[in-house]
Amino acid sequence: MSGLSATRCGLPKESVAENGAPPRGKVLTIDTMNPTVKMVEYAVRGPIVQRAVELEKELSEGRKKPFQEVIKANIGDAHAMGQQPITFFRQVLALCSYPELLNDSTFPEDAKSRARRILQSCGGNSMGSYSASQGIDSVRQDVARYVQQRDGGVYCDPDNIYLTTGASDGIVTMLKLLVCGEGASRTGVMISIPQYPLYSAALAELGAVQINYYLNEEACWSMDIGELQRALDEARGHCNPRALCIINPGNPTGQVQNRKCIEDVIRFAAKERLFLMADEVYQDNVYADGCEFHSFKKVLFEMGPEYSNTVELASFHSTSKCYMGECGFRGGYMEIINMDDEVKAQLTKLVSVRLCPPVPGQALMGLVVNPPQPGEPSHENFMKERTATLSALADKARLTEEVLNTVPGISCNPVQGAMYSFPRISIPEKAVKEAAGQGQQPDMFYCMRLLEETGICLVPGSGFGQKDGTYHFRMTILPPADKLKILLSKVKEFHQRFTKQYS
Amino acid sequence: TFHFKCDIQGEKKPYKDVIDVCWGDPHGAGMKPLTFVRQVLAACIYPQLLDGGNLPMDVKRRAQKLLRWCDGGSVGSYTNTGGILEIVENLAQFISQRDGVPAHPENIWIHPGSQTILTLLLSSEATPKRGVLVPVPGHSTVPLSVAALGGVAAPYFLDEERGWELRADELRRALASARGVCRPVALYVINPGNPTGHVQSRKSMEEVIRFVAENNLFLLADEVYQGSVYDANSEFVSYKKRLYELGPPLAHTLELASFHSASKGLLGECGLRGGYVELLNMDPVVMPYVERLFHLIPSPPVTGQIALELMVEPPQPGDPSYPLYMHVSPKVHRNRSSDIQSAAPMLQVLNRLPAISCQPVRGGAFAFPRLHLTTKAIRKAKDAGMQPDMFYCTKLLEDTGVFVSPGCEYGQKEGTYHIRFGFLPKHHLVRLSAFHLKFMKDLS
Numbered sequence: 041m042s043g044l045s046a047t048r049c050g051l052p053k054e055s056v057a058e059n060g061a062p063p064r065g066k067v068l069t070i071d072t073m074n075p076t077v078k079m080v081e082y083a084v085r086g087p088i089v090q091r092a093v094e095l096e097k098e099l100s101e102g103r104k105k106p107f108q109e110v111i112k113a114n115i116g117d118a119h120a121m122g123q124q125p126i127t128f129f130r131q132v133l134a135l136c137s138y139p140e141l142l143n144d145s146t147f148p149e150d151a152k153s154r155a156r157r158i159l160q161s162c163g164g165n166s167m168g169s170y171s172a173s174q175g176i177d178s179v180r181q182d183v184a185r186y187v188q189q190r191d192g193g194v195y196c197d198p199d200n201i202y203l204t205t206g207a208s209d210g211i212v213t214m215l216k217l218l219v220c221g222e223g224a225s226r227t228g229v230m231i232s233i234p235q236y237p238l239y240s241a242a243l244a245e246l247g248a249v250q251i252n253y254y255l256n257e258e259a260c261w262s263m264d265i266g267e268l269q270r271a272l273d274e275a276r277g278h279c280n281p282r283a284l285c286i287i288n289p290g291n292p293t294g295q296v297q298n299r300k301c302i303e304d305v306i307r308f309a310a311k312e313r314l315f316l317m318a319d320e321v322y323q324d325n326v327y328a329d330g331c332e333f334h335s336f337k338k339v340l341f342e343m344g345p346e347y348s349n350t351v352e353l354a355s356f357h358s359t360s361k362c363y364m365g366e367c368g369f370r371g372g373y374m375e376i377i378n379m380d381d382e383v384k385a386q387l388t389k390l391v392s393v394r395l396c397p398p399v400p401g402q403a404l405m406g407l408v409v410n411p412p413q414p415g416e417p418s419h420e421n422f423m424k425e426r427t428a429t430l431s432a433l434a435d436k437a438r439l440t441e442e443v444l445n446t447v448p449g450i451s452c453n454p455v456q457g458a459m460y461s462f463p464r465i466s467i468p469e470k471a472v473k474e475a476a477g478q479g480q481q482p483d484m485f486y487c488m489r490l491l492e493e494t495g496i497c498l499v500p501g502s503g504f505g506q507k508d509g510t511y512h513f514r515m516t517i518l519p520p521a522d523k524l525k526i527l528l529s530k531v532k533e534f535h536q537r538f539t540k541q542y543s
Numbered sequence: 544t545f546h547f548k549c550d551i552q553g554e555k556k557p558y559k560d561v562i563d564v565c566w567g568d569p570h571g572a573g574m575k576p577l578t579f580v581r582q583v584l585a586a587c588i589y590p591q592l593l594d595g596g597n598l599p600m601d602v603k604r605r606a607q608k609l610l611r612w613c614d615g616g617s618v619g620s621y622t623n624t625g626g627i628l629e630i631v632e633n634l635a636q637f638i639s640q641r642d643g644v645p646a647h648p649e650n651i652w653i654h655p656g657s658q659t660i661l662t663l664l665l666s667s668e669a670t671p672k673r674g675v676l677v678p679v680p681g682h683s684t685v686p687l688s689v690a691a692l693g694g695v696a697a698p699y700f701l702d703e704e705r706g707w708e709l710r711a712d713e714l715r716r717a718l719a720s721a722r723g724v725c726r727p728v729a730l731y732v733i734n735p736g737n738p739t740g741h742v743q744s745r746k747s748m749e750e751v752i753r754f755v756a757e758n759n760l761f762l763l764a765d766e767v768y769q770g771s772v773y774d775a776n777s778e779f780v781s782y783k784k785r786l787y788e789l790g791p792p793l794a795h796t797l798e799l800a801s802f803h804s805a806s807k808g809l810l811g812e813c814g815l816r817g818g819y820v821e822l823l824n825m826d827p828v829v830m831p832y833v834e835r836l837f838h839l840i841p842s843p844p845v846t847g848q849i850a851l852e853l854m855v856e857p858p859q860p861g862d863p864s865y866p867l868y869m870h871v872s873p874k875v876h877r878n879r880s881s882d883i884q885s886a887a888p889m890l891q892v893l894n895r896l897p898a899i900s901c902q903p904v905r906g907g908a909f910a911f912p913r914l915h916l917t918t919k920a921i922r923k924a925k926d927a928g929m930q931p932d933m934f935y936c937t938k939l940l941e942d943t944g945v946f947v948s949p950g951c952e953y954g955q956k957e958g959t960y961h962i963r964f965g966f967l968p969k970h971h972l973v974r975l976s977a978f979h980l981k982f983m984k985d986l987s
Contacts, residue, residue, distance in 0.1 A: 068761055078832065118619075168815060247668065369618075398815060
């Protein structure tokens with residue numbers, strides 16, 4: 041990353057007076073532009089990241105700073121932080137890219153047979169061909185098998201599987217289908233606060249009504265049906281609530297919902313006739329003892345036909361997280377349950393407009409759901425790598441929670457899963473006032489200061505949403521353990537310094 | 544149509560394979576990927592290959608360079624929203640060299656397709672609805688996107704008798720007609736044309752530019768086939784270059800979005816999804832919002848970015864991979880592709896057949912011949928509940944396994960019928976010709 045973003049993103053002042061009147065004759069101006077775009081914001085790559093990129097540039101130009109490097113603990117990018125890719129997956133993808141390598145004896149047989157199978161499913165035996173819009177058939181079948189196995193045998197129809205360009209693409213596609221109406225009948229979508237800002241940005245772009253329901257920080261960020269009901273009842277006055285989004289394991293909060301909670305949510309969705317959107321991209325990232333990932337689909341079907349025949353559900357997964365961390369490949373899928381047939385036909389049409397998801401990402405998704413099996417040559421090494429990555433993450437999750445909880449004024453819920461900690465921080469009144477004076481949210485003010493003094497880039501809680509009067513930041517647990525230790529101690533020192541300065 | 548093809552598989556047929564020349568998919572139609580591209584891609588994905596002795600030195604150096612540009616040295620990392628900085632800079636250089644006009648990295652975004660710019664231009668809440676003028680015939684993704692965003696795709700007809708020329712009087716007619724149902728905000732052109740295979744003349748491009756300026760429209764130029772020009776008398780000129788040739792004030796005010804990708808031309812890497820848009824003369828106040836919209840896509844696929852990089856930075860004379868690269872594409876330095884068969888021999892065959900005629904294919908990847916169907920054929924199609932050209936394509940597929948797409952999917956003048964297909968090797972052309980003769984005879 042370097043200065044390009046900074047160049048692009050010097051946000052010009054918005055007032056017309058400072059800018060002068062817009063150039064005469066422009067077709068696309070701030071006034072003619074799609075008005076919903078003005079509401080779009082995405083904190084994870086927002087102003088603090090732009091500043092971080094500027095600082096990196098300054099460092100590389102030899103400017104003196106109170107730190108040697110910028111540590112970007114803002115984005116859930118595992119490889120950028122040194123996590124290693126899974127060898128088997130990269131071997132198969134290399135074989136698919138350059139099939140001459142099928143003659144190379146250094147590649148294991150199981151990798152080669154997977155590659156051959158993928159290539160046979162591609163037009164002209166090449167990953168450079170378009171695939172069907174819904175995704176490569178054999179990959180969708182592999183996904184269906186995986187889901188079925190994961191969910192204890194609950195049947196999965198490959199026809200309900202849509203491969204996507206990462207999970208974000210699937211989520212946005214579903215939201216497009218769900219959003220309609222005008223004024224008081226405009227679609228409302230329930231999202232958890234704190235939330236992953238893709239949701240709020242997408243809802244803003246689509247002009248949908250965002251319905252916030254608060255996760256319970258005191259109870260480890262669990263969902264509370266009473267709170268869901270409150271949010272829904274309030275929303276019914278000014279919109280038409282149609283969907284409920286859940287992220288489990290949670291981002292940024294890291295909670296893993298227990299089974300009862302998931303059942304309660306399903307009952308709630310059934311009662312209130314809400315379309316369930318279950319973002320489950322962190323399904324393998326579960327660390328805490330006593331916690332277990334329960335897929336919404338599995339629980340739905342175990343609740344019997346009264347629910348499993350009626351509740352409409354879309355589940356999302358991707359290649360970007362878990363133990364793979366392959367964000368750059370843009371692999372993902374969604375499973376659609378109980379969707380009206382006519383709507384499903386429209387969904388199929390909608391995805392065809394973007395032609396197809398990147399084929400290497402599709403191939404990778406196929407490998408993730410169909411990894412080396414016991415007895416296959418690559419199995420042992422695969423399991424070793426997978427276990428090492430997941431246990432390293434678990435260690436880092438524990439370390440993060442421990443260290444942050446030793447800081448007076450910081451309290452961190454257990455990082456039960458996913459890749460982030462979202463500790464609550466106390467910010468002195470004086471600092472709150474100074475932030476207001478600068479037109480900044482207090483936690484943005486805090487994070488900017490942290491960045492300038494330590495080079496550590498985090499995302500302020502205001503970017504994710506939080507209860508009024510509370511402040512948080514989101515920090516990834518991805519840096520290598522030794523760097524993470526340094527990072528945590530620097531955050532601790534900074535917090536104490538900051539608190540003292542503004543006391 | 545894809546489902547349709549799958550339906551007939553498994554039945555006994557008088558042919559062994561279905562030849563799919565329906566989608567604009569070079570690899571799917573049998574074109575081989577470029578070795579250099581695939582070697583670099585494999586080495587980037589599995590860097591252990593850099594240690595072995597089997598890959599040429601220039602492949603290794605290139606892969607190492609690309610990996611240095613990736614966070615954590617991995618193609619699995621997110622990149623900058625608009626693409627890896629160094630690749631964007633190389634795209635800028637490519638464009639500058641192509642046009643003789645400077646291109647700036649800040650105006651270039653690696654991102655497949657026109658969705659983002661259309662999202663800005665259109666608005667589902669606008670009344671009257673906003674419109675985009677789109678070519679007929681033209682491939683359907685933009686009209687579909689426009690409709691999905693709450694806009695109106697208003698057609699302008701290319702002139703078949705004049706080699707699918709884009710005429711100013713037709714643009715004026717189309718605009719006036721569009722104003723009856725919407726507020727037009729943009730004009731979308733495809734050059735070289737898809738499916739029509741025309742390459743716009745400089746004069747025609749000037750007319751388009753002046754038309755757009757006079758009528759306060761945003762110009763969207765789909766130039767993905769710029770690497771595929773066959774006709775010795777035709778030349779691809781980018782809209783940006785043409786605009787600059789016309790000088791100020793147009794050159795500094797006309798809003799233009801130009802699209803290119805690694806899906807066509809020499810590379811044909813559709814599945815990797817590598818594309819970019821160059822924005823020109825945008826209102827600076829709008830640019831941060833463009834950025835925000837691009838942020839909603841976490842990262843363009845890295846494999847697609849690699850394809851783009853290799854497209855604009857091919858092997859050079861002296862590089863170990865150069866001879867093989869040039870063997871496949873001897874005219875690469877003149878930006879023409881001879882890897883895709885020239886259309887001329889194919890057209891000669893077609894134009895000699897009765898009841899089928901094809902305008903010269905000067906560029907692009909398709910032939911779009913017109914079927915002169917008899918009344919009997921048209922009636923039979925209607926009885927079957929199908930568009931006449933769809934009926935023809937269905938029968939063609941069932942009888943011969945050759946899978947082409949009907950003109951009705953691209954739009955065409957009322958009462959005319961066409962088929963679109965990629966360039967057919969000789970023996971496939973034979974199947975098509977034999978079918979055509981029989982079809983026309985049976986329904987004469």
